[in-house]
Amino acid sequence: MANVSEHASHDMGMHTEQLEGRTQQVFFSATEEENLSQPFTYDVDFGREAEFDAREMASGEVNSKIKDLMKDGYGSITVRNPGAKHSVAVGILNRLNLVLDGSLGYFGCGLIDGPNIRITGRVGWSCAENMMAGTVVVEKNAGSTFGAAIRGGDLVCKGSVGARTGIDQKGGTIIVGGDTGAFSGFMMQRGRMIVLGNAGKNLGDSMYDGTIYIGGSIEDLGVDAVVAEMTPLDCEWLGRKLSLFGLEAPDGIENMTKIVSGKQLWNYDNLEPSEKKLIL
């Protein structure tokens, strides 16, 4: 381990944090613990099924009903007539099979961590924003900022999506069966995006990291987005991932275009203004 006192930063007084003697508390045993769920989640059974009609319910009531059913141990829930209401099925931190039979409004399925959700209709803006884990499959089209700031899991739209798909994506996989609009992958930081159709203007603009695969044409690339070589591991992963959702690249996986960050905007090695002041 490096000794910080050997470096210029020490003399410059940049280390106010005491690095030695930090907590070494043992929180768990890596070789013994075999839990499969977080302690605060509901113990549900996928074999127990429930269904309710949301036509006359407000968004909050729909979400409360889903939660109550999970508390009672139901692991497979179908919601009929969600009626394009906003913020439905948000904040689910549980394993669950959920079918939303209809369309959703804005911010549907946001902030989820674990469930498998299928939406038979369309979704509005920011579907599955900040999703942490699980799968969300939209059978028709989606609005803008599909998967905004997604951190993990698989988010699939079998139709086309609007602009700024995966804006600020920090992980996970976004799959679009059709086309995607302008500024898709804007400021992407990690994760993967697969678009089987065409991509609009400024694809991958200012992306820091992550990978974008495009099956059709690209209107143009954004700042610092560059074409990279497809590897056998890429092709194998794409084939396996697409097959999970019954999708195929129209011109073959090997002919998809891979986009990554050119890393010309990376400034990790540059000094912060406050550090410059210390030197000067």
Add this chain to the structure above:
Amino acid sequence: MPNPKGIDHYLKSDGLDSDREKMIGQTIGYRYDVNLVPDYNQVTPYLKKYIDHMGWPDLNWLEDVHMGYEEGRAAVFDRNINGWVTVPEEIDLPDNQQERDMIARELLVKFQMSPNHPLVELRRAYGKFE
């Protein structure tokens, strides 16, 4: 390739490669390939059980988990505590990144599922909802 300088670069050296790193006295992350796609032949039995339990067809969010290094020790980053979880010394590290990543994934899931995870205590103290 995880690191052109070798898989053990951050274990066998101080990891301070650039002038900036030397000056601040610590490694800047993003030196290894965070985009490496997982090799599903290396999935461990525990991870298989976890995937089945969740009802997912594959590793899902764990595809983004890789083994990293903190202060010269192998570690995995836990997004829930915004910190590194050190790999215990008794666990032997394989000589390839794919197997190391699977160990990191298993370790992270076990840590997150533990009743002693810091998030459990935080939730108890600050949680607004059931």
